[in-house]
Amino acid sequence: MPSLRLGSIAPDFEAETTAGPIKFHEWLGNSWGILFSHPAAELGEVARRAPEFEKRGVKLIGLSANGLESHEEWIKDINKYGSDVVAPTNVQFPIIADADRKVSTLYDMLDAVDRTNVDAKGIPFTVRTVFVIDPNKVIR
Secondary structure, eight states, X not given: OOOOOTTOBOOOOEEEETTEEEEHHHHHTTSEEEEEEOOHHHHHHHHHHHHHHXXXXXXXXXXXXXXXXXXXXXXXXXXXXXXXXTSOOOOOSOEEEOTTOHHHHHTTOBOSSOTTOBOTTSOBOBOOEEEEEXXXXXXX
């Protein structure tokens, strides 16, 4: 599969998220969107800035290489740490559960360099990745 590049159509997918199941293109609708994979501290910072994105009509969606069952506690930890250390934090945007790495493979988000960055099954974890997607589903 060729790499995604600026100007590529963002691949559509179905996934379980913390906000329920989604069909990505349907969920995005006619909005701009940001699909990203980041560590917890950065998810917290995006959550604190979410109202600014919302004012601009931009939908946010995170991706985690963990299963959905772990996300509830993870979000609590992000909110607590962020609020205790930085500023009030409340993660409200959906986070994709991508334990099988289907979405992260589709978007080429897996670590192909550090062979030690793998889970217990030997599947690579994601690396920091951000996709800005326009209302026509084009990666910008």
